[in-house]
Amino acid sequence: MSITVELKGIVSSALNSLYELNIPADEVLVNGTKPEFEGDYTIVLFAYTKPVRKSPEVIGNELGNYLLENHKDFITGFNVIKGFLNLSIADSYWLGFLQQSFSNNSFGKAERLQKKVMVEYSSPNTNKPLHLGHLRNNFLGWSIGAVLNSVGYDVVKTCIVNDRGVHICKSMIAWQLFGNGATPASTNTKGDHFVGDYYVKFNDEFKLQVKDLVAAGKTQEEAEKEAPIMKATQQMLIDWEAGKPEVMELWKTMNGWVYEGFDTTYNKIGSDFDKTYYESNTYLLGKDLVEQGLEKKVFFQKDDGSVWIDLTADGLDEKLVRRKDGTSVYITQDIGLAEQKQKEFGAEKSIYVVGDEQNYHFKVLKLICEKLQLPSAEGIYHLSYGMVELPTGKMKSREGTVVDADDLVDEMITIAAQKTEELGKVKDFNAEELEKLHYIIGLGALKFFLLRVDPKKKMIFNPEESIDFHGFTGPFIQYTHARIKSILRKFELDNNKELEATQPLLLLEKQLIIHIELFGAVLQESAADLDPSKLAVYIFNLVKLFNSLYAEHSFGNAESEEKKLLRLKMAQLTATVIKTGMNILGIEVPERM
RNA sequence: GGACUGGUAGCUCAGCUGGAUAGAGCAAUAGCCUUCUAAGCUAUAGGUCAUUGGUUCGAAUCCAAUCCGGUUCACCA
Structure with a gap:
């Protein structure tokens, strides 16, 4: 038992004996004594003046004397200044503590609780290398797992890799167009950086094409839609979803390069995971939950066929959960994955280490899971951390101000x-x-x-x-x-x-x-x-x-x-x-x- | 505009479930190595805790309003 807990208990029962006052031990206010005063711990007395109907000085002296008499081996002196009772603790107490603890290698750590928590962190995209923001995320996630472990939880560390989608296709298209068969090995480049470079190339080419189209009389918006490289990217996404062999082949190859690079970085920074999920495997999860939600009348369907949830009563907006074309959206996958994790690990708490830009998303996620009465709902906790910014503001990859993790x-x-x-x-x-x-x-x-x-x-x-x-x-x-x-x-x-x-x-x-x-x-x-x-x-x-x-x-x-x-x-x-x-x-x- | 969020020393940050004179580090200044590691220690200086009002024995901390930032509110992920 820690000494402040002990003190709280002693003071609580002393107040009871002296004044028949029932103050729960954990409501007793105990602070370390400020160095300019004599004593080791300080009891703050103001809260007791009203019920006891005595001045804080009187209470302090009576309490101090009582403690001195009844806990001779523990408390050796006191003084009262205004509403503060400063107590001195016996040297013998500290020596006993030191003797008992000095050779204990697990000093401070708690007993196992037989309780499980999950921590999801890192969650990279496979189209570019990790940057400073990812480092904060990784260090935080890993460390929170270790903190929880130290107080007795069994911790399952997970990572969801965002390995599919338009952004991945952008790198793939650019590589097809400009790569000339280059590989990380042939260019002596770390795999994740190699793929990231093509993502940058995509954007450069895209900008040029848009510029040309605008010069030819298109509006900005039209140009962005019609740029050939963007059209090719969208076609590639469709081909990917259809499982077109050569697209899958390229996708696997390029992701493989990225994973090789990530592994090196994770190894270096000491990030590890007990379970890695890949979005390519999980993006279809949650589809059946949409049907369930419709049956339970948690969701509703609009005339065009799209499915929504109305969260206006909770102070939020209407949120789409299935597109009119029947494909699912990001949040639907997350609901599905939350359920998947719950089935797989049954942790009592599921912590998501994700930046505060996604506060709204996680609020919605938890709310939907609650309304669907899913077992995973209660444990969902968004650990929302702040962005790492430069003195000039946010890091922007387009402006080349991203601080690269490896560098x-x-x-x-x-x-x-x-x-x-x-x-x-x-x-x-x-x-x-x-x-x-x-x-x-x-x-x-x-x-x-x-x-x-x-x-x-x-x-x-x-x-x-x-x-x-x-x-x-x-x-x-x-x-x-x-x-x-x-x-x-x-x-x-x-x-x-x-x-x-x-x-x-x-x-x-x-x-x-x-x-x-x-x-x-x-x-x-x-x-x-x-x-x-x-x-x-x-x-x-x-x-x-x-x-x-x-x-x-x-x-x-x-x-x-x-x-x-x-x-x-x-x-x-x-x-x-x-x-x-x-x-x-x-x-x-x-x-x- | 709605929701959320932040404003503390020149800079980066603690303190925020209300408690004694608001704290660290960096930067600045002045000291300390013939004995255990000077990546250290000691001291000085540096503040309208954004502003105004309220709650009370007591407010950086709680409440309200205002000012100034940020995030977010996509049939993107």
Whole structure:
């Protein structure tokens, strides 16, 4: 049990004994005491003044005295300032906590819950390579899975690959027209980039054709419809749906190139999935649900044959679920896939990590599933994250302002290599060890940069300024871990020696222990909010506290054997928390750097 | 226009289920390596929490209005 939970319980029953006041333990307000005041934890008393009919100062003193008398081993002192009761916790409590936890490698993690959740993330299109926005999505999705796993959920990570549709056909047409049989191998290009280049070529050619047609007297709209390359693309989509062999052949070949490229990138950034769905297999799902919906009168049919749902009563609009030609639309596939996942895995929650541009879509999706009374409905949760923007605004592929994922990862690793070289601390590393270290640091910097901000908020990335390696960053945390490991290598910790308590805990020591103790609660909070940034901030603060202590006091050469043992145990547990926490963010920590 | 969403230090962000004097990092300035890794530590400076009103013991936080951004509202995916 965490100490704040314990305190809440104690205060709740104290209020009951003193004033016959029934305040549920979880409604007691407990904060960490601000550093400028004496004490470790603070009870906020204002809420009790009315029912008790006493001033907060009086309540504070009575409560403080009561706690002091009845919990001598736990609470050793108090003071009251305005409506705040500051409590001091016994050193022996902290020492007991440290003794119990310091060698526990799974410190902070919770017991298995026997509950299953699904996290869908990444969801790329196969017509172009991954960019910075995908990186945020991938890091978030992976990390949220790890956070949920750490608090006891069984997590199924899934990915839906958007491998069909007009956009894919655009790349295919362009390759037919301009490729001259080129392949990624023949041009020495990564497969996803290779295919993406033809997508760009399509757009270039399309623009030229439209321009010519407009010059010949067509309106912009007519020109866009009639451009030969666009017509060819639409024909190809029809041929694809009909399963025309040569089209299928080309489609498979080009997607194959893309997957090869994606695999390389996923491997590098550490994204993995338990189950990958392909839209080419799922795009027909949900058709039968339209029939069901019509029978249940959830949907209605218009005169032209198209099928709709009326969501105006829910504050939304009418939404099409089947075209008049009988083909299904995007949302219908999603309903079908939601049901498919439900049948296949039966998770109690299904989290979709998808950008906030699709808030409306997911609102509609959940609503329709609810109205159809599908088992999947309740668990649908859209984890809506903000876009990564440039200082100039959104990234636009047409304007060439897209930050490519592979380029960025490589750049980060290069910078990591430069800095490591400059600092010259690992001159004895061989080439392989160095490469691994540069990778860990470069990727760590990138992941931490993207994960440290609240997922819901959009964030700005300035390509002109490289991502920092100092301060609130991954490398700073990795560095501190390496630093601790260095201490533990030099000064062996005897696990059998028990902590003593003849010398009081110093302020910095106590602050660090208090912070360590929060770890489990932080994981719970990150899981509840589906927000890895809470964890990132926590680790950063932990590391700052450790470094302050490190700068002020010696670990290996402490002033006494008692302090040496205490600090080495603190160091070990700090390293464990850093490593566990960073791993949950998908970031490795080195032994040396 | 409707719906949703954001506005906190020069920059990037915390804090938002109401609690003590609004916090970090970067950038700036000044210090700290003959003892455990200086990718570090310490200090200084930097704020009308968009604006106005309301709710109350107390508001960056809740409510309303206004201003300024963003997303979205396709027989696209």
